[in-house]
Amino acid sequence: MVSEKVKISPILDELSSCVNEEGYYHLCWIQDHVRYIEINNTQYHHVSNSVFFLTPDHRWTILKNDVGTSSGYVLYLPKSILNHPTFKNLHITQVRLFKSTDEIPKINLAPGIEKRVQSILEMLDELISTNLAHKEEAILSLLNTFFVYCDGKCNIKSVISDNNAKATLVYKFKKSIDQRFTQEHEVSHYANLLNVSSKYLNECVKDVLHTNAKNLIDEQLIMRSRHSLKFTDKSVKEICYELGFSAPDYFSYFLKKHTGMTPSQIRKS
Known part of the structure; x- marks a missing residue:
């Protein structure tokens, strides 16, 4: 065993x-x-x-x-x-x-x-x-x-060699998301930070992780949103601005689109 x-x-x-x-x-x-x-x-x-x-x-x-x-x-x-x-x-x-x-x-x-x-x-x-x-x-x-x-x-779901430039770029992208996702939601920001085009960054993410670059950003926003709604007493408005959304209505739209639930429904679930 x-x-x-x-x-x-x-x-x-x-x-x-x-x-x-x-x-x-x-x-x-x-x-x-x-x-x-x-x-x-x-x-x-x-x-x-x-x-x-x-x-x-x-x-x-x-x-x-x-x-x-x-x-x-x-x-x-x-x-x-x-x-x-x-x-x-x-x-x-x-x-x-x-x-x-x-x-x-x-x-x-x-x-x-x-x-x-x-x-x-x-x-x-x-x-x-x-x-x-x-x-x-x-x-x-x-x-x-x-x-x-x-x-x-x-983790990157791929066998990675030491010289795999795409995997290296995706790893740096994921680290940048962890540091900045509450302020920056757009792929273009991270592409500029990494000195590549948005198209190339997305291509690398698809090749290495079999998803797209925006999904990685949204995944972090959804996780943090769900935690704040379920485990804090902060208002939806407070959470919205804390996570870098422009308005509570858009925050609600974002969660409904990705989870099928409104902020109040997530809070009660």
Whole structure:
């Protein structure tokens, strides 16, 4: 059973370091009270609510302030499990896209998603230490759900070579969306930022992700809209302007078009 080799540890101690077990990928999900994570002698600060995807070649240390309370989890995955058929459509082994020493694969989870990820990892932590029937299937299912949430943020569903210029451009585009989608909704803005034409950017997105560039922007807007409507007391007008829409009527039209529901219907669902 491949899942028997999966390990998970909460980040509890003041200093946590990688376990030097050959052939393991490390996924560090970091919550609050962490001063920094050091990866291959480089420190990364302001990392709350981040997921780092690290290969066996990485050496990392996490330094935190609040000893005794959990500041996230470290998930240890053997290389063999990443080839399991459950993950075949996600290409998890490609999550570290470019294998360059200066590009650490980090994603920031959207508000709301972090709670779901926390629940998934807590269930894994509990499940791994049990002898329940169908444990293998449950662990694989939880891992798949975790990667599905991460997949929309960082993963590219394609086998990527180090010199794949289109994949590199799409990766930069996705990172730019994460940083700017509440202010900029148009593909042309991101194309100008990346010094390419909108047509070429869209062509690259279609080739690599089998969707179009505007869908990636809209996906982030929909996710944030749904979270704000369901988990905050902000008015529709406040959420509208917070996400960069010009007017509440257009915000409502956007959500109705993409989800089939108005803001008030999403809030009640």
